[in-house]
Amino acid sequence: MKKELHITVNGDAHHLLVDTGRTLLDVIREDIGLTGTKNGCGAGECGACTVLLDNEPVNSCLVLAHEAEGRDVLTIEGLAVGGVLHPIQEAFVSQGAIQCGYCTPGMVMSTKALLDRNPDPTREEILRGLRGNLCRCTGYVKIVEAVEVAKCLLAEGEPG
Amino acid sequence: MTRCIIGKGLPRIDAIPKVTGEAEYTVDLKMQGLLIGKILRSPHPHARIKSIDTTAAAQLQGVLAVITAKDVPGTLFSFYQWLADKNILCGEKVRYVGDEVAAVAAVDEDTAEEAISLIKVEYELLPAVFDIEEAMRPGAPLVHEGNESNSNWNVQRLFGDPDKALAECDYVVEGTYVTHAQAHSCLETSNCVAKWDMKDRLTIWTNAQAPHTQRQEVARILGIPRRNVRVINSHMGGGFGSKLVMDMKVPIAAVLSKITGRPVRIVNTRSEEFTTGKTRYPYTMHLKTGATRDGQIVVRDLELIGDAGAYHDKGPATINFSSMMFGTLYNVPNIRFEAKLVYTNKEMGTAFRGFGNPQVTFATESQLDELAAKMGIDPFDLRMRNSNCAMGTTSCGAEICGCGMSECLQAAADGIGWEAKKARPDDGALRGVGLANMVHTGGGGRFYGFNSAEAFIKLSDEGTVTLITSALDMGQGSHTTMAQIAAEELGVSLDDINILSNDTDLTPYDLGSWGSRATFMDGNAVQAAARDAKVALVAAAAEMLGADPADILIEESQIWVKGSAEKHPLSDIVDHSVNEHGSPISGTGRFVDTLPEGYTIPTAFAKNIPCFSFGTQAVEVEIDPETGQVRVLKVVAAHETGTTINQTMAEGQIEGSIAQGIGFALMERLLRVDGKVQNDRFLDYKIPNIGDMPEIEAILVESEGTNGPFGAKGIGEPGLVPTAPAIANAVFDAIGVRFHELPITRDAVLKALKEKQK
Numbered sequence: 004m005k006k007e008l009h010i011t012v013n014g015d016a017h018h019l020l021v022d023t024g025r026t027l028l029d030v031i032r033e034d035i036g037l038t039g040t041k042n043g044c045g046a047g048e049c050g051a052c053t054v055l056l057d058n059e060p061v062n063s064c065l066v067l068a069h070e071a072e073g074r075d076v077l078t079i080e081g082l083a084v085g086g087v088l089h090p091i092q093e094a095f096v097s098q099g100a101i102q103c104g105y106c107t108p109g110m111v112m113s114t115k116a117l118l119d120r121n122p123d124p125t126r127e128e129i130l131r132g133l134r135g136n137l138c139r140c141t142g143y144v145k146i147v148e149a150v151e152v153a154k155c156l157l158a159e160g161e162p163g
Numbered sequence: 164m165t166r167c168i169i170g171k172g173l174p175r176i177d178a179i180p181k182v183t184g185e186a187e188y189t190v191d192l193k194m195q196g197l198l199i200g201k202i203l204r205s206p207h208p209h210a211r212i213k214s215i216d217t218t219a220a221a222q223l224q225g226v227l228a229v230i231t232a233k234d235v236p237g238t239l240f241s242f243y244q245w246l247a248d249k250n251i252l253c254g255e256k257v258r259y260v261g262d263e264v265a266a267v268a269a270v271d272e273d274t275a276e277e278a279i280s281l282i283k284v285e286y287e288l289l290p291a292v293f294d295i296e297e298a299m300r301p302g303a304p305l306v307h308e309g310n311e312s313n314s315n316w317n318v319q320r321l322f323g324d325p326d327k328a329l330a331e332c333d334y335v336v337e338g339t340y341v342t343h344a345q346a347h348s349c350l351e352t353s354n355c356v357a358k359w360d361m362k363d364r365l366t367i368w369t370n371a372q373a374p375h376t377q378r379q380e381v382a383r384i385l386g387i388p389r390r391n392v393r394v395i396n397s398h399m400g401g402g403f404g405s406k407l408v409m410d411m412k413v414p415i416a417a418v419l420s421k422i423t424g425r426p427v428r429i430v431n432t433r434s435e436e437f438t439t440g441k442t443r444y445p446y447t448m449h450l451k452t453g454a455t456r457d458g459q460i461v462v463r464d465l466e467l468i469g470d471a472g473a474y475h476d477k478g479p480a481t482i483n484f485s486s487m488m489f490g491t492l493y494n495v496p497n498i499r500f501e502a503k504l505v506y507t508n509k510e511m512g513t514a515f516r517g518f519g520n521p522q523v524t525f526a527t528e529s530q531l532d533e534l535a536a537k538m539g540i541d542p543f544d545l546r547m548r549n550s551n552c553a554m555g556t557t558s559c560g561a562e563i564c565g566c567g568m569s570e571c572l573q574a575a576a577d578g579i580g581w582e583a584k585k586a587r588p589d590d591g592a593l594r595g596v597g598l599a600n601m602v603h604t605g606g607g608g609r610f611y612g613f614n615s616a617e618a619f620i621k622l623s624d625e626g627t628v629t630l631i632t633s634a635l636d637m638g639q640g641s642h643t644t645m646a647q648i649a650a651e652e653l654g655v656s657l658d659d660i661n662i663l664s665n666d667t668d669l670t671p672y673d674l675g676s677w678g679s680r681a682t683f684m685d686g687n688a689v690q691a692a693a694r695d696a697k698v699a700l701v702a703a704a705a706e707m708l709g710a711d712p713a714d715i716l717i718e719e720s721q722i723w724v725k726g727s728a729e730k731h732p733l734s735d736i737v738d739h740s741v742n743e744h745g746s747p748i749s750g751t752g753r754f755v756d757t758l759p760e761g762y763t764i765p766t767a768f769a770k771n772i773p774c775f776s777f778g779t780q781a782v783e784v785e786i787d788p789e790t791g792q793v794r795v796l797k798v799v800a801a802h803e804t805g806t807t808i809n810q811t812m813a814e815g816q817i818e819g820s821i822a823q824g825i826g827f828a829l830m831e832r833l834l835r836v837d838g839k840v841q842n843d844r845f846l847d848y849k850i851p852n853i854g855d856m857p858e859i860e861a862i863l864v865e866s867e868g869t870n871g872p873f874g875a876k877g878i879g880e881p882g883l884v885p886t887a888p889a890i891a892n893a894v895f896d897a898i899g900v901r902f903h904e905l906p907i908t909r910d911a912v913l914k915a916l917k918e919k920q921k
Contacts, residue, residue, distance in 0.1 A: 038191035039184015041400070043350045044433040048845035051350055079184035088182070096178040099811035102819060103638025104181030105350040105400030111182060130854045137845060139348050139401050140638050142818030143853040145811070 010071050012037065013081025021068050028052045028063035031078060039079040039108050043137070050136030053109035053116075054078045060116035062135075079108035082115070090156035091115055091149075100149035102140030110136045114150050118157060124150075167719055168651040169873050172811030175643045176657065177398065177636070186398040189370050190354050190430060197356070198227060200419050200429040201275040202412065203265040203282050204439065205257035208508040208838030209291035209304065212255060212264065212284060219281040220267060225274035228422040229282070231265045235418050240384045241475045242408045246316065248307055249474040251384060251414045256289070258306050258473035259509050260839045261439035263411050268419040268427045291508035293838055295447060295468050298505050306473055306506035313506040316471075316479050320486050320768065322559045323497030328462035332453035336533045339449045340526035341904040342887075343832040344442035344470075345823075347515055348850050351400020352436040357416035358426035364391050365417055370399040372406045372637055373675025374667050380409040385417060396665040402637030403823070404514030405440055407677055408476055437843040441513035442833060444481050445470040446522040452530045453497075458540060458548045462497040463527065465489060469504045469519075472511030478504045480610065481512070484678075485519035487769045490559035492527060492602045493549040498559055508838050514677060516820065517883045520603055521827060525905060528599035528888035532895060541585070542892065543576050546600055551777060553868050561769035562759065565868025565876075568777035571801035572600060574862045578799030579781035585896075593786040594796075595897025598779065599885035605776030605805065605869065605876030606756070607680025612764050614756035614773060616688035617671035620649060620696045621749040624741040626720065626734035627659045630692070633673030634664060634685035639879050640812040641681040645689045647808055648872045652693035653700070654717030655733060679877025682808060683774060686872035687754035696750025700733075703740035703748060774869045776876045778802035780821075780885045782857075784893040791912035793829055793894055794857075798886070801862040805869040805876035814861040817882035821859055822851045824886025829906050830855075 008021045012035055019034055031037050031054065040063060043051030047062040054063045055077040082089040088096065091114050101107050110133065117124060117132035124132060129150045138146065180186040217229040232254030239247035252263050265282050269275035292298040292306065298313040306313055329335055355369035365387070371377045374394040382389040399406070412429040419427040431440060446469055453462040467485065471478040486500040535542040551557070553566040576582075576598065584596045607614060619631040630649050636642040646660040664670055673685065697717070704722045705712040714725040720733040740746045756773045781799045786792070800817050807813050830849050834841045842848040861882075869876050887905055895901050900915040 032191075036193075037184070038187065041188075041350070042190070043352075044845055046433065046844055046846070049350065049433075079182075083183050088179070092179075092182040095182050096174045099172065099174065099815050101175060101178050101181050102640065102815060103350065103399060103401045104177070104186055105188065105638075107181050108184050133853045137350065137850060137852060139350055139403070139823070139850060140819045141815055142820075142822035142851075142859065143856045144818040144859050145815060146853065 006069060008068055009073055010076060012076045013078055023069055025068050026064050027066040027068050027071050030068040031063060031076070037078050037080050041105055041108060043105065050113060051106050051109040053112040053136065055112060055116060058119060060113050079111060082111065091118070091153040094149040094153035094156060098145050098149040098152055100141060100145040106136060106138040110138065110146060114153060118154060122157060123154060166651055168647045168657055170807050170810060173647065173657060173809060175640050175812065176646050177642060181398070188351055188400055189356070189368050189397045190351060192356060192368055192397065194356065194426045196425040198268040198270065198423060198425050198427045199272050199275045200266055200268045200416050200427045201279045202263050202415060202429065203279045205253065205260060205262040205264055207257060207286055207288055208260050209289040210257050210286035211289060212253060212257065213287050214285045215265060216283040217265065220278040223274065223278050223281060225270040226267055226278045228268040228419050229265065229278065230418055230422070235414065236384065236386050238384050238386060240380065242477050243479055244383065246475045246479060251411055261510055262473065263415065266415045266419060268423050291838055293507055293509060293835065295470050295505045295507065298507050306508055314503045316475065316504040318482055318486060318502050320490060320498065320500040322490065325462050325464045325497040325499040328497035329451060329453050329464065332461050333456040334534060334538055335451055335453045336530055336537055337451045338530060338533065338903055339447065340529060341447050342522045342525060343445045343905065345515065345827050345831045346437050346442055346833055346848060347403045347405035347440065349401030349403060349405060352431035352433060353406065353410050353412065353440055354428065354430035355413050355416050356426050356428045357413065357420040359420055364393065366393045366395060367413055367417070368395045368397065369413060370406055371396060372402045372635055372677060374635065375633065375672050376675055377409050378667050381413055381417065384414050394667045396635065399637040402676070403516045404518065404677065406637065407514045407675060434843040437833065437848060438840045439510060441476065441511055443515035444478060444512035444519065448523065448526040450526045450530055452534050454534055454538065458538065458545055460493055460495050460549050463495050464499045465523070465526070467502040469502060471504045471506050472509045473506060474511040475504070476511045477514045478512055481514065481519040485523045487772060488520040488602055489523045489527065491557055491561040491769050491775065492600065493551060494557045496558045509835065510840070516823060516880050518678065520884050521824070521887060524599065524601050524884050525887045525891065528885060529891050532892045533901060542598055543581055546572055546598065551602065557769065559769050561772065561775065563775055565805060565866040566775070566777055567803040567864045567866035568600060570864050571777055571779040571803060574801040574864060575779040575781040575799045578860050578862060579783055579797065581781060584783065593788060593897045594783065595893045595895065596781065596783045597889045597892030597896055598781050599889035599892060600779050601777070601881060601884035603776050603881045603884055604678050604772045606683030606774040606871060607674070607678040609756065609758060609762070609767065609771045609773065611674060614684065616673055616684040616754050618685065618688040618692040618752045619749070620692045621747070622696065622737050624738055626737040627661060628653065628655055629661050629663060630689065631663050631670060632685050632689055633670040634681040635676040637676060639816060640809065641676060641685065643812060644682050644808050645685060648686050648689045649693045652690050653697050655720045659720055679776065679879040679881065682875050682877045683871040684754060684756065686875060688752045690752065690872040691754055692750045692752025694750070695752055696748055699748045699750065700736065703746065704736045707736055707739045774871065774876055776803050776881050778881045778885065780889040782889045782893045784890060784897055786894065786897050786912060788916060791909035791916065793890065793907055793912060795825055795890060797858045799860045799862065800882055801864055802878060802881050803866050803876060804863045804878050805871050806865055806874035807863045808873065808875050810863065813863050813878050816878045817861040818859050820880065820882025821886050822856060824883045825855065826851050827905060828887035828890040832906050
């Protein structure tokens, strides 16, 4: 059954007709066409589909699209503003925290959620904050380094 | 020589598209009229198909095609076609839980799934074999009828006189080592889109590590000319060997597309990826190592049984490669390697980072520590005494040019604090350190009877560079490596390089990204192409500036005459050459890895490897006596790079390999009951998460003697090879228990600790 859905994604308001069984991930990727958010398992176990829903990180494969009715979604495409990378993105690039890149959007969004919540996390807190995001390529070493660099960049008051 | 670009830890050239979500993967492609394909898979490990009724599925609204074995070519397929054993869709019987039985194409995912559920298959269950012992027993049910037994592929290698050496040497250790099925677990699952055009050409969009050989494989199984198949890659969400050999979803999508006249996409679910996406080959290895009193390893004797699963795929090639690495690690004069590949009613194996080497290295390097213990000497000393050396031929014929093994061993031992930690007084903490060496190919192999690569370069009229290479980037970063090589050789900045490498209509024929091959092979071709283009560029500059070509210098896209302070942008020179003389600048490069004299495929053995790479890992572990958990605290990984092309990326390859190695050593195993995988999701099949990782110190050891680009070797796989034995050796050091089977799970550790207390 289809129902109307009002949803704001990266600041853009969308008014869609969406089947009630579909996930937020499906709607972001298929209806809105933002394919930066990835599907890694469809079961909330890998974190590749992480987006921020009203600033809270969610596995968008586990959220029904209609649960996001009237709410704000931020995806990876909404992070760089005016062609300028967000400091977290900058840090992931400079530290070599990206290999295949398939986990990267989710990893970056989880980092954003972590640093929004706690701008100065300890190493332990970083590990806890990103435990739900799997990466098969990097061994996470450079991801941890990137989060630490991002934390400093943000503290230095870079825009974002 | 000063270098501007080689060796630096520059960011990947695809980092920005990947970090902004702009990078398109095959699953992201959108197409007009795209249909969704789904595969009906066998629920039984071994059964005869009595009947298939597709009527209800075909009548479902939104279903455009339903196919079974009678709709697809009956040709059998394998990586080695002379061992062909796999059909596109099973017609008579299924051989594992997950075997392809039928497929549908529908307007959307839900409809396709519903159609699949409406297909009725009547099976007659057959007795199945799940482990190699069972499968090899006389009279065991045959996975493939017509064979005499379930083992119809084997290999023997013999160098020296192992029996004599075993009888005469002073120390012999013997043991059986077992490894299990590890899943590649790429974050992007295997997927493809197939589409025919009006000229009967088939285009496949897929995440393939070897698009050209997959193009041949698709043509071979469909019985169509190779020229009619085009394979297009996008960004790839991981490979690790899983995407080398064609998966049956590709010809299935092709047939569905042919019938419907529309593009058809098939994407593995995560469960399909775990249960049908193929695994690392499980090995059971019975090994003997013998040494003289003065610590010289004189003999190694290995009986190996590889569990193929239901089909051969890369099994024969994997075991062959195992034998080469087994024969080459240390210069052991007497070597015997006897291996069998055995069919069982399970998901098949395939290539997986390390390609059979992590399994045998687990056995050889674990046993080396057992030998050291028996001899009462330090495992470090035993390794150092037997270390491979440069510029020699081993007893099995391996030609070692550069070799940094001793240096790697020393660096890893120093990094972990070997001497101090071995001498540490017992403070009650269950801590230990372990070492393991490895040898691996640093440049693919000559297994096809040849090993070559080509690349093309063209400069735009503004001096930017388009590099056409077949080096396939599955995430490991070979595009950046190729761009760095081209930029350094040509004297342009990295930002000026644009890579095209994703389309078999465009790229030169190539064997693909495997065996730590791309840097060495494609890198050499790229360097040659850049050198070729540079000759033209220098000639143009000399003409324009009225100088001798020998005096022209190019660096970072600036050109000047030796001794002159006036620098010219490269764009001026190219613009002049193109627009004044009608002479565009381009270059062609080819690298042919010359085969050694007398090379033949059946006899070449270790001469198949164009360049070897050596490395050592040292680890420290701590064991929790309450839970049995082995916690890896630190890994020091010293690996040879020849010449480091990109420091950050080389470290990244080692760190990622170690993560997969820790998974292989401690966590990962597909568990089956009656042939059915029980842990087909990340919740149950655990791969290392960010909290499981130790501190890693990656040490890049540069060494000479390799004819790779700027002296570089491949670094994609070595980091995985010695991780498991180093951990097993550290566990022994910590608790005095020797584990002969991977993964070393908490249960196994607790059980061992309990038995030890008795």
